[in-house]
Amino acid sequence: MKGGVSPKTLKITGAVLGFLYLIYGIVETLSWFGRDVSLGVSPTGDIFVGFALLTISAVYLTGLKRAAEKDGRAVAYIYTGAILGMALGALALLVMGADAIEAYLLHSEDFIGWSPLDDVTSYLVLGVLSLAAYLPVKDVSKEPLKVKA
Amino acid sequence: MEGTLITLIGNPNVGKTTIFNALTGLKQHVGNWPGVTVEKKEGEFEHGGKRFHVVDLPGVYALTAYSIDEKIARDFIVREKPDLVVDIVDASNLQRNLYLTLQLLEIGANVLVALNKIDLAEEKGIKIDPRELERVLGVSVIPMVASRGEGIKELKDAILKNLGRKPEPVKYPNFEPYIERLIRIIGLDGRLVKEYNPRWLAIKLLEGDEDAKGIVGGSPLRDEIMRELIKVKKELQKKHGDIELALADERYGIISKIAESAIVEREERMTFSEMLDEVLTHKYLGIPIFIGVMWAVFKFTFDVSAPFSDIIDWFFSWLGDSVGTHISNDALSSLLRDGIIAGLGSVLVFLPPIAFLFLAFSWLEDSGYMARAAFVMDRVMHRFGLHGKSVIPMIMGFGCNVPAIMATRTLEDEKDRLLTILVNPLMSCSARLPVYMLFAGAFFAGREGTAITSMYLLGIGLALVIAWLFRKVIFKGEPSYFIMELPPYNRPNWRAIIGATWSRTEKFLRKAGTIIFAGVVVVWLLSVTGPGGYLGSEALENGALLSKSWVAVIGHALQPLFSPMGWDWRAGVALFFGFIAKEVVVGTLGVLYGVGEENLPHVIAASGTFTPVTAYAFMAFVLIYVPCVATIGAIKGEAGWKWALFAVVYELILAYIVALVIVGIGGALA
Amino acid sequence: MVPLAFLDEGARGKIVRITGGHGILARLTAMGFGPGREVKVVRNQMAGPLLVASGDAQVAIGRGMAMKILVEVE
Numbered sequence: 083m084k085g086g087v088s089p090k091t092l093k094i095t096g097a098v099l100g101f102l103y104l105i106y107g108i109v110e111t112l113s114w115f116g117r118d119v120s121l122g123v124s125p126t127g128d129i130f131v132g133f134a135l136l137t138i139s140a141v142y143l144t145g146l147k148r149a150a151e152k153d154g155r156a157v158a159y160i161y162t163g164a165i166l167g168m169a170l171g172a173l174a175l176l177v178m179g180a181d182a183i184e185a186y187l188l189h190s191e192d193f194i195g196w197s198p199l200d201d202v203t204s205y206l207v208l209g210v211l212s213l214a215a216y217l218p219v220k221d222v223s224k225e226p227l228k229v230k231a
Numbered sequence: 232m233e234g235t236l237i238t239l240i241g242n243p244n245v246g247k248t249t250i251f252n253a254l255t256g257l258k259q260h261v262g263n264w265p266g267v268t269v270e271k272k273e274g275e276f277e278h279g280g281k282r283f284h285v286v287d288l289p290g291v292y293a294l295t296a297y298s299i300d301e302k303i304a305r306d307f308i309v310r311e312k313p314d315l316v317v318d319i320v321d322a323s324n325l326q327r328n329l330y331l332t333l334q335l336l337e338i339g340a341n342v343l344v345a346l347n348k349i350d351l352a353e354e355k356g357i358k359i360d361p362r363e364l365e366r367v368l369g370v371s372v373i374p375m376v377a378s379r380g381e382g383i384k385e386l387k388d389a390i391l392k393n394l395g396r397k398p399e400p401v402k403y404p405n406f407e408p409y410i411e412r413l414i415r416i417i418g419l420d421g422r423l424v425k426e427y428n429p430r431w432l433a434i435k436l437l438e439g440d441e442d443a444k445g446i447v448g449g450s451p452l453r454d455e456i457m458r459e460l461i462k463v464k465k466e467l468q469k470k471h472g473d474i475e476l477a478l479a480d481e482r483y484g485i486i487s488k489i490a491e492s493a494i495v496e497r498e499e500r501m502t503f504s505e506m507l508d509e510v511l512t513h514k515y516l517g518i519p520i521f522i523g524v525m526w527a528v529f530k531f532t533f534d535v536s537a538p539f540s541d542i543i544d545w546f547f548s549w550l551g552d553s554v555g556t557h558i559s560n561d562a563l564s565s566l567l568r569d570g571i572i573a574g575l576g577s578v579l580v581f582l583p584p585i586a587f588l589f590l591a592f593s594w595l596e597d598s599g600y601m602a603r604a605a606f607v608m609d610r611v612m613h614r615f616g617l618h619g620k621s622v623i624p625m626i627m628g629f630g631c632n633v634p635a636i637m638a639t640r641t642l643e644d645e646k647d648r649l650l651t652i653l654v655n656p657l658m659s660c661s662a663r664l665p666v667y668m669l670f671a672g673a674f675f676a677g678r679e680g681t682a683i684t685s686m687y688l689l690g691i692g693l694a695l696v697i698a699w700l701f702r703k704v705i706f707k708g709e710p711s712y713f714i715m716e717l718p719p720y721n722r723p724n725w726r727a728i729i730g731a732t733w734s735r736t737e738k739f740l741r742k743a744g745t746i747i748f749a750g751v752v753v754v755w756l757l758s759v760t761g762p763g764g765y766l767g768s769e770a771l772e773n774g775a776l777l778s779k780s781w782v783a784v785i786g787h788a789l790q791p792l793f794s795p796m797g798w799d800w801r802a803g804v805a806l807f808f809g810f811i812a813k814e815v816v817v818g819t820l821g822v823l824y825g826v827g828e829e830n831l832p833h834v835i836a837a838s839g840t841f842t843p844v845t846a847y848a849f850m851a852f853v854l855i856y857v858p859c860v861a862t863i864g865a866i867k868g869e870a871g872w873k874w875a876l877f878a879v880v881y882e883l884i885l886a887y888i889v890a891l892v893i894v895g896i897g898g899a900l901a
Numbered sequence: 902m903v904p905l906a907f908l909d910e911g912a913r914g915k916i917v918r919i920t921g922g923h924g925i926l927a928r929l930t931a932m933g934f935g936p937g938r939e940v941k942v943v944r945n946q947m948a949g950p951l952l953v954a955s956g957d958a959q960v961a962i963g964r965g966m967a968m969k970i971l972v973e974v975e
Contacts (some may be wrong), residue, residue, distance in 0.1 A: 130530075134523040139572075141510055155509050162510035173527050177608065182737045184536040190541060222506070294929030298926045324957040327933035355957065480937050481929045508959075514946040606961045610949030617948065619961070712925060713950050713963030716932060 083136075087219055089149050092156050095215040099163065100139050102211065106204040109137035123216050131205060138166050138208075157222055164216035171209015177201060185204030234275065234282030236311065237390060240304055240335065241319030242328050243290035244599075244718035246347045249377040249727055250319060251287045254387070259285075261734075269303055269640070278387040286313070290341055292327070294334045296442050298643060298882040305442075308340050309427065315562030316340040317386070322352035322359055322374070323719060325494065329486045332368065336401050339428035343393050344372045345386055350379075358496035367489045369399045372649055378724045403481045405471070409463045410434060416459050421527040436460050438475045478489065504719040508603070517607035524600070525626065529541075532588040532630075534862045539583035545578025565759060565768030566752070569822070574751025575784070576812050584661055586736045588630035593731040596623075599720040609713055615695040616702025618642055618710045621651040625694065629687075632858060634735045635660075644711030648809070650701055652870050653878055656834060656858035657694040659687050662813040666853045669817055673832035674846040686854055693855065693885070746860050750811030754819055757781040777823065795891050796852070806852065812859045844897030848890040856886035903974065906951065906967035908942045914972035915939050921969040929970070933958045940972065 105121070112118075113125035125131075145159025145224030178201035185193035239254075241247045255274025260866040272287040288307060289300035296302050308316060318335055320328040335342050346361055365372040373389050375382025403410070405556065413433035417423055423432065427446060435443035436456075447456050464474060471477035510516055551572040558564035595601050601623050609619025617625075620642050625643070627635035630654050639655070642648040667686050671679040702710075759770050761780040770776040777783060783806055786800030793803050801823040809816035818829070824834050835841060857879050858866070902917055916938050919926050929935055933955045943959065947969035950961045962970070 086354035117549065130523070130526040133519070134526060137516070137519040139522045141516055144513075144516065145511075158509035161506045165507070166523075170527065173531055176531065180535045180538050187537060188541055188545070190538075293927065294926045295931065297927050326956040327958045330931055330933070357957070476926070476930075476936055479935050483935065483937065508943070508952070512944050512952060514944075602961070606950060606952065609961070609963065613949070613963075619963070709965065712921075712966040713961060714928060714932065714966060715961045717952065717959045717961055719959075 083221055087157055087222060089152065091218050092149040092160050093146055095160055096142050096156070096163075096217070098147055099167070099212060099215050100142035100146055101207075102207060103135050103142060103147070103167070104159070106208060107139050109202060110135055123202055125209060131203070134170060135205060135208070138163055138170070141166065151167050157219055159192035160215055161219045161222065164212045164219065166204075167212030168209050168216060170205045171207075171212065174201065174206035174209060208219050234284045235315070235394065236284050236286070236305065236313045237315040238286045238288055238311075238313040238315060238405045239317050239319060240288045240308070240331070241290060241345075241347075242292055242321060242324075242331060243716060245290070245319045245321040245328065246377045247287065247290060247319050248730075249724060249822055250317075250345060250347065250375075250386070251285065251385070253377060253380060254283075255285055269299060274385075279391045281391060283653065284388065285313075288859055291331065293331060293583065294338070296440060299667060302442075305338075308335070308338055309431075311320055312340075315374070315390055316342050317345055317390065318342050319345045319347050321553065322346050322349045323357060324357050325352075325357070325359065326483075326486050326490050329489060330482060333401050333482050333485065336368075336370075336398055337402065337434055338431045340373045341393065341396050342370045342398055343386075344368065344370055345377075345382070346372050346374045347377050347382075349374050350376045351636050354730070355719075356497055357494055359493050359674055360495045361493075364489070364493035367492055378721070378727075392739040401485060403434075403478070405481055406434075406437070406467075406478065409437065409467055412457060412463055413437070413456070416452065416456050417447070417450075419455075422451050423447070423452075434478070437464065438478060502719070504599075507720055508717070511600070511603045517603075518611070521604050521607055524595070524604075528588070528591040528595070529629070531591050532584050536583035536587040540580045543582065544576065544580050547572055547579070550725070551576070561768050562759070562765065566755065569768065570755030571748070572751050574755070574818060575748060575773055578748075578751075581661055581665075581742065581814065582736070585739050586732060588661065589634070589735040590728065590732045592627055592630070593728045593735070596731070597721060597723055597728050599718050602715060602717050605715060606717065611708060613700045613713075616706075616710060617654075617695075617698050618644070619713050620715060621647065621789075624651055624655060628655045628660060630661055631735075631739055632656050632658065632660050632862040633738055633865045636862065636869055639869065646706040646708065647711050649874060650698055650706050651864055651869055653701060653874065653881075654694040654698045655888060656878060656882060657690045657697065657855065659690040659854055660813070662859065663853055665814060665817045666809075667850055669820070669832055669835070670841075670846045670850050673836040674841065674843040676895055677691070682850075686850055689851060689889075690854055693889070697881075697885070746811060750808060750815050750860075751818060752775065752810050753811075754782070754815065754822060757785070758822055782823070796848050796894050797842070798849060799840045801840065802849060806856065809853065810857050810860065812861065813853060844901065847895040847897065850892055852886045852890040854886075855889055856883055902971045904968045905940070905942070905953065905962070905970040905972050906945070906964055906973065908945060908972065910942055910945050912974060913939065913941045914974045916970060917973050919969060920969045920971070921966070925966065925969070932960055934960065934962075934970075 109119050109121055110125050111129065113127045114129040114132060118125060141159055141163035145156050145163060148156035148159060178198055181193060181196060181201055182198065184190045185196040239247055239251055241253045247343065251272060251274065253795045255276050258276065259272060259274030261270055261272050269289055276283050276285065286307065288304040289301050291301045291304050294301055294305040296305065316335055318332050320332060332342065332344060344364070345366070346359065349359065352359060361372045361374045371389050371393050373382055373386050375386060377383065410430060410433045413436060414429045417429040417432055423429065432443055432446065438446065447453055450456065467477070485526050511520060551568045554572060555564055555568045558567065605619040605622050605746040606620040611620055612621055623641070624635045624638040627638055635658070636652050636655050639648050639651045642651060664683070667683045668679070671682040758777065758780050759768060762784065763779060766776055766780055770780055782804050783800065786804040789803035789807060801820065804823060805816045805819040808819045820835065821831050824831060863875050863879060866878050904913070916934065918936060919929060926935070934940065934953070936954050938955050940949060940953050940955045943954050950963045951967050953960055953962055953974060
């Protein structure tokens with residue numbers, strides 16, 4: 083149905099990452115309302131982080147749904163979800179880099195006692211995990227489509 | 232103009248700018264086409280001992296006279312008769328691109344085809360044989376991947392080799408006898424033949440083109456030509472119906488044949504672009520993704536640029552201190568330290584976030600996402616009488632309204648464009664952020680984020696409501712039709728992105744260097760002098776002394792106007808000077824309260840001149856009232872004085888009303 | 902003959918007629934969407950613009966305009 087990637091792979095990545103993003107999306111949203119639940123990393127308290135994570139979760143889960151319906155376009159959702167997830171992770175890395183400059187180079191007052199671990203956020207970790215979803219589907223576009231919807 | 236004149240033409244999004252930059256390097260300059268606000272880029276290069284002058288034409292799909300861009304491109308080729316026209320063709324989109332190629336050949340231009348993006352075509356499963364394309368078109372074809380610099384040298388060689396050629400015109404079998412008949416008569420006028428290609432004139436006359444009619448109208452043979460035209464048209468109409476349509480059909484028929492023989496391989500694949508589009512333009516996912524992307528852009532803008540702003544801040548305070556200790560003349564040292572250095576510093580700390588914002592936007596534009604954003608947002612924008620393409624300038628307005636207003640040029644319809652320009656200043660630009668931060672920090676401690684976000688939302692809400700209102704009252708009618716090409720997604724081309732970022736950032740720098748700078752110096756001057764003469768630099772630290780200055784005179788004159796909102800004279804002064812640039816509001820308050828920006832929130836909160844309600848009203852007023860001088864200048868440049876003045880007046884009135892409402896509601900709740 | 906706006910996602914058709922001004926016609930034709938062209942509806946969400954592909958080109962077309970493009974469904 084779609085070049086190279088088995089439906090099973092799509093379903094598994096869609097389900098696992100979809101639910102991970104869902105859980106952390108809920109955790110981040112709760113933290114904005116003042117309820118801090120820490121699952122490995124401390125939440126940011128930024129409502130938009132919650133929003134972005136829930137959106138990516140929806141992308142992955144749509145992929146899962148499409149794969150379950152044997153729709154050839156399922157791969158598009160896993161692929162795009164992975165790209166969005168990784169982009170968000172890359173953003174977290176950039177922020178960490180900027181904070182490192184503040185702390186180590188400029189010795190800013192606000193960053194006394196800062197450690198890189200402070201910037202390890204849910205979306206950084208999930209971005210790294212999205213790499214696992216990206217690798218199997220990254221070359222799909224190089225292969226001819228066998229069935230076109 | 233010296234050297235050989237060549238010109239670049241092509242559809243939008245074919246990589247024309249990349250090729251232009253690769254050809255000319257840094258030797259280029261940007262101006263406007265005479266009479267219109269369309270950018271004209273020119274440059275120079277040397278190759279094989281010859282000098283070439285390159286003119287970049289606007290991106291167009293065809294050469295009709297229906298849009299400004301197309302008219303400019305067409306007039307240039309017809310009137311200036313460049314020695315060579317480099318037609319840049321997107322290999323991944325061959326058929327549509329060849330439409331323009333055919334029209335260029337009709338004019339009789341010496342065409343050279345640069346077949347760009349062959350990598351993208353191959354990714355799509357399309358393989359083109361350039362030699363075959365060369366044979367069927369009758370002009371040289373240079374395959375290239377300009378984004379990676381492949382084929383640039385070959386293109387230069389081909390330019391050199393192809394000078395002085397005259398390609399064969401394309402034949403339109405169903406129309407040839409009729410075209411011939413017209414050519415015969417046009418050919419009798421020696422002047423017309425010398426200035427124009429008679430074949431092109433004949434075709435354009437058949438299409439009912441107004442310009443062509445105008446050209447022929449100046450000929451002594453005009454009556455004969457027109458008589459023959461009417462006869463020919465009648466016969467053709469009987470055979471084909473609408474002639475313009477039939478000709479378009481004929482061109483596409485020829486294009487299909489050309490493409491068929493040139494494309495040697497084609498397989499259907501779900502491309503990278505199709506996969507992304509499946510999700511990014513999704514009915515329910517599209518808008519949340521768009522909002523998420525915008526949040527990421529702002530996170531990048533403000534968080535990642537922060538250390539750079541700190542460096543600039545640190546540099547200016549160091550500079551100010553060292554100037555203060557080394558210059559003994561009070562007036563001079565105060566002018567340098569409190570006026571020039573403090574003023575420039577307070578503006579230049581915004582350089583990093585603005586540059587980062589433009590970097591992010593340029594990247595999103597270059598990648599192709601912006602076109603998708605316009606697509607998903609069209610539904611929302613349409614409801615408020617705006618056009619889908621209005622989204623891009625509106626979002627850019629969060630960075631700086633000046634480039635945002637310039638970006639409205641992508642809107643073809645004049646009403647849509649004016650409307651987008653007029654509401655643009657309501658999009659809260661980064662210059663207003665320091666004002667919010669100051670007041671949110673002073674009066675809404677612990678909930679700064681919410682207070683600041685509410686300002687942005689207020690701005691968006693007002694922009695949409697005002698757009699809706701203006702559409703109902705001033706620009707009656709529906710937004711124009713929405714058609715927009717969705718180019719395939721690109722891997723980022725950093726050269727192009729950095730170039731676009733720089734040219735936008737440079738506009739900000741120029742504004743900082745001129746208008747804002749002058750404004751800050753004026754504030755300083757009016758603060759240290761008064762009706763009684765020079766007060767000395769202590770005026771800036773001593774409130775009693777300051778109240779004798781010109782600034783105080785202005786503030787007290789303005790106070791009655793602002794007393795319904797409960798603001799004192801200092802607020803009036805700050806707003807007065809904020810007209811120069813909204814960044815100045817904070818700087819002015821700093822001067823008036825006699826403290827640096829660091830301690831300003833505490834001092835203002837403690838001074839008792841504002842309550843949370845009046846402070847909130849002040850934030851809203853700063854958001855809405857008159858755009859800064861540079862923005863007014865941009866509106867004037869794009870829409871004329873009348874609209875610039877209109878924008879100033881309506882925003883002042885709106886700001887006043889909103890501030891009064893906030894004070895009223897706040898008072899009732901308290 | 903039906904307006905393009907009524908086609909479902911994935912449906913293909915041939916443009917027969919474009920009603921509305923000459924400017925629109927010329928514009929669409931130049932972009933590869935003139936009469937006689939085969940088109941495929943990529944996205945039609947029954948609100949907001951449509952995404953339509955013809956050959957290798959893809960354009961977003963507003964719903965209002967898509968009502969004025971008449972197609973023959975294959």
